[in-house]
Amino acid sequence: MTEQNITAEGLIRLSAAGLAEKLRAGEVTAVEATQAHLDRIAxxxxGERGVNAFLHVNAEEALAVAAEVDAIRAAGGAEAEALHYLAGVPIAVKDLIVTVGQPTTAGSKILEGWHSPYDATVVERLRAAKMPILGKTNLDEFAMGSSTEHSAYGPTRNPWDLDRIPGGSGGGSAAAVAAFEAPLALGTDTGGSIRQPGAVTGTVGVKPTYGSVSRYGAIAMASSLDQIGPVTRTVLDSALLHQVIGGHDPRDSTSLPEPLADLVAAAKTGSVQGLRIGIIKELHGEGYQAGVENRFNESLELLKEAGAEIVEVSCPNFQYALGAYYLIMPSEASSNLAKFDGVRYGLRVLPEEGPMTIERVMGATRAAGFGDEVKRRIILGTYALSAGYYDAYYGSAQKVRTLVQRDFDAAFAKADVLISPTAPTTAFRLGEKLDDPLAMYLNDVATIPANLAGVPGLSLPGGLADEDGLPVGIQLLAPAREDARLYRVGAVLESLLEAKWGGPLLAQAPHLAAAPALEAQEAK
Incomplete structure (x- = not known):
């Protein structure tokens, strides 16, 4: 390495901002940084007890991009000066986001081996910034799940405890970042699929304002709810990545026209003095694990000591948000997934006997290619949209959605930012809730309202639960288009918590010590 005192272990544990600084200073090369992360993935x-965060590793291309960055920096001049701040910093991408040169499976057998002919807008922006893409991360099939156990390619394991889930649907991205396999990752959040995995893996996850990051090239589950966002280890890293991928895109009809605010500057503001922070009455207390509540209350005290005003707000219609979501989301999913028919692309299964009609090919293909959870949601959504039940189910759910949006409006009239636990519990054990879909769905009770209303949300590590020593997440919510507020408050709370702990959560309580099998694999 350029500097002998920077070990591979040291490189992978740097924040993205820290790594970017070393790359810019010439203390390490992009090839060295990328190879260190590829070695970590390997x-x-x-293996049987591996994290299984990646479905595809993109080593050759990632190293080629890194080498290009190094060559530009070595040559100097205007081109080197024009390099993006994050140039050479590796990143992983959720396998729901299409990429040229790598397969995109959406975690499903129906797309096994499929290669997209185009890049998603966010991937184009990563390439323009010359960020090496390490590979594609695991997820619940078509983003339908809260545990990454519904992937057709096996579950991802939580690096803190390999017998526990890493959250979902984007558990692969969160686990990759938590296991130091990547400093940054992209996820998608339909009902909490970035924030809930962040909570249970001790990482930072952000759902931007709906429309502020292009969805072009993200395989749609529920188009009015889906949003691409950053998965990182620090709030500043999330702001840096958000700034890369955000902004208007004419190819996305829901894209907001205005440019992003300076999110990086907001993450460096360093003050919550006089800010009103609202505790959502309906999103803590009964039903929340005691250790989660304790860490939440500690965060409130720290913010209060830092000069924030803590107020309580009530959002009474949040109690109906979960039910409304699980009608709206499967309804939109049943429509979006109709294109996977065995005719145009992806898997094709021919019926074993009888006439070879399109309907029978579609039925055989979907029966073989979709998993149980996807089938469950398609059936539910199709039923909710049927002529006799549309008004009673889908129509009523949309009315509840309006009420949730009004609750947010009323709450933000009293508070600048809202706060709650991200998830009611820490990571549960693999298999514990697979046979109980309702129990699984309840993991999203605190995250779903933000998707229904289109407001931004950020989850950051709040500490470790007393009962099991596993990470707890703290969620911040802001009005639409006010993502900068999240970064301002999130960065302050992060610094207050790290001052209390004596360092970042992942460094203060190294998860490898809680995962002997992972440590043993690393030693080999």
């Missing part, structure tokens, strides 16, 4: 991701 050491801990595979």
């Amino acid at each position: 050491a801990v991701d595979g």
Whole structure:
């Protein structure tokens, strides 16, 4: 390495901002940084007890991009000066986001081996910034799940405890970042699929304002709810990545026209003095694990000591948000997934006997290619949209959605930012809730309202629960288009918590010590 005192272990544990600074200072090369992360993936991701965060590793292309960055920096001049701040910093991408040169499976057998002919807008922006893409991360099939156990390619394991889930649907991205396999990752959030995995893996996850990051090239589950966002280890890293991928895109009809605010500057503001922070009455207390509540209350005290005004707000219609979501989301999913028919692309299964009609090919293909959870949601959504039940179910759910939006409006009239636990519990054990879909759905009770209303949300590590020593997440919510507020408050709370802990959560309580099998694999 350029500097002998920077070990591979040291490189992978740097924040994205820290790594970017070392790259810019010439203390390390982009090839060295990328190779260190690829080596880490090889050491801990595979095997029976591996993390299984990645479905595809993109080593050759990632190293080629890194080498290009190094060559530009070595040559100097205007081109080197024009390099993006994050140039050479590796990143992982959720396998719901299409990429040229790598397969995109959406975690489903129906798309096994499929290659997109185009890049998603966010991927184009990563390439323009010359960020090496390490590979594609695991997820619940078509983003339908809260545990990454519904992937057709096996579950991802939580690096803190390999017998526990990493959250979902984007558990692969969160686990990759938590296991130091990637400093940054992209996820998608339909009902909490970035924030809930962030909570249970001790990482930072952000759902931007709906429409502020292009959805072009993200395989749609529920188009009015889906949003691409950052998965990182620090609030500043999320702001840096959000700034890369955000902004208007004419190819996305829901894209907001205005440019992003300076999110990086907001993450460096360093003050919550005089800010009103609202505790959502309906999103804590009964039903929340005691250790989650304790860490939440500690965060409130720290913010209060830092000069914030803590107020309580009530959002009474949030109690109906979960039910409304699980009608709206499957309804939109049943429509979006109709294109996977065995005719145009992806898997094709022919019926074993009888006439070879399109309907029978579609039925055989979907029966073989879709998993149980996807089938469950398609059936539910199709039923909710049927002529006799549309008004009673889908129509009523949309009315509840309006009420949730009004609750947010009323709450933001009293508070600048809202706060709650991200998830009611810490990570549960693999298999614990697979046979109980309703129990699984309840993991999203605190995150779903933000998707229904289109407001931005950020989850950051709040500490470790007393009962099991596993990460707890704290969620911040802001009005639409006010993502900068989240970064301002999130960065302050992060610094207050780290001052209390004596360092970042992942460094203060190294999860490898809680995962002997992972440590043993690394030693080999």
